[in-house]
Amino acid sequence: MSDKKPKILFIGPTPPPYSGPELSMQQFLESKLLNETFKITFLKTNFRTDNTKKGKLDLSMITNFFVYFSKLLKHLIFKRPNGVYYPITPTQIGWIGRDTWTILLSKVFGVKVIIHLRGSHFKLNFQQFNDLVKKMVGFSLRRVDCAIVQAKYLSDQFQPYIKHHKIAVLYQAMDIAEYTDNHDIVEENGKILVMGHMTKAKGFTDILKIIPDICLEFPKAKFYFAGNIRRGERGVFYNQYTGEKIEYEDPYQAEAKILNSRFKDNYVNLGIISGKDKMKHLQTAEVFLTASYSEGFSRSLLEAMAIGKPAVFTPVGAHREVFQNKVHGYTFIPGDLAQMKKALRKILSDENNRKAIGRNNRSNVVENFSIETIASNFKGIITKTLAS
Missing domain, CATH: 3.40.50.2000 (Glycogen Phosphorylase B;)
Incomplete structure (x- = not known):
């Protein structure tokens, strides 16, 4: 047969x-x-x-x-x-x-x-x-x-x-049995998780620029980056939302700047994570953040949503068509630092709203993805x- x-x-x-x-x-x-x-x-x-x-x-x-x-x-x-x-x-x-x-x-x-x-x-x-x-x-x-x-x-x-x-x-x-919302896991107050290549095209250098302003307003905020830093771009050269060419920035120089500032303790480079280690960081995060200039459909964003996390993300690729601003998180135009800060302020300042968005995200993934x-x-x- x-x-x-x-x-x-x-x-x-x-x-x-x-x-x-x-x-x-x-x-x-x-x-x-x-x-x-x-x-x-x-x-x-x-x-x-x-x-x-x-x-x-x-x-x-x-x-x-x-x-x-x-x-x-x-x-x-x-x-x-x-x-x-x-x-x-x-x-x-x-x-x-x-x-x-x-x-x-x-x-x-x-x-x-x-x-x-x-x-x-x-x-x-x-x-x-x-x-x-x-x-x-x-x-x-x-x-x-x-x-x-x-x-x-x-x-x-x-x-x-x-x-x-x-x-x-x-x-x-998404494997909804593996990526599940475990309510027994205690979230870390102010933990913001970012997953993906640490490059300009993924928004890494943009996020580093807004850490000082966010952490002055939310002192407990801590940005965890999971991925690898690499120089150059090998696939993404344009802002998919605006069509503009991306102005390259060296991620190592951007990281050095934050590490030599008073906000060095608000930045954590986890390196590449997988398996139980990745699941632990997803489960203990309060907010998931992606600032990518171009995506088809971010797997890491869907992983975070499957676990019931609220998100701040760019409306690129499928994101603009399957996720709604204020329902599944808050969106901002790639490269717009003011909009990114505004979105983070909204989600960090209201715990009840974060929980409600997280529940919406989990239900959406189970039903559709x-x-x-x-x-x-x-x-x-x-x-x-x-x-x-």
Whole structure:
């Protein structure tokens, strides 16, 4: 019976590192529903376990290029999949090095190709691609059978290359049994948790700038950052809300400034956290904060909401379409420090409001973003694509 299932080759990263794309791929691979419906094989793409080295062109990347495509060729020849599911990159080097050739090689073997944009900045980045690369990328996109985006708002990311009827929306998924609101956990007064790469594009340097003003008004406020600091930007170069180019700032210099100030004790660099350590910090936080300039759908934001935390966040990607200001937290335009401070003041000054927002967030995640719900939607997307 299992041999009659449609065969799907999943291509992508799995942990480590424990970032959104890796964790989401792992969720799909472990989904009971998807495995009951399809015969799934997997080709792992990430050969680095450190996010700071992602996107660097070096000898290991060149070696991995040949290793990856030899494995892909073996899958296509011997496994004979009916479909390929492949999360794409938003960068020019990613399309030159792997994305274009993965799509085209799969199509040579007559396989249906489903790509997934796990972000919101492909369209803006594409405008800056080399003209020849644009033609190459456009040629491959026209051969895609389905393109998944993380919000209805992002349905135009591949215009004019992929027709509207081939675009599907798939929201972020959460294991609501693992990420649950434990009322026995005592929150730390004033604890504000930030999770993600500590870069300008993630709003790290912006948050550091507002720490003095917030902590003068709320002396117990303490900002905990979970992630890794890295110089440069390898994917996000534009403010997805305004379309403006992001003015780069060195995160190490910004951190040094706060560490050499009177507010050094209001700043904690946790480094990369995962497992029980991450859960502990999520559960003991009073507020979750994300200041990202561009997202598809932040996994860490959904994790915090699943645990029943109120949030202060930027209305980028899916956030502007699935979360409401004053209902699920408070929003601010990326890069607008005055708005960020205003949002934090509102949420820090009213404990009853924080609790009410947290309850709303937990209910919203349970109702709309469970892994069972999202896997069912994904099953429908794959089935429809195979039948097209």
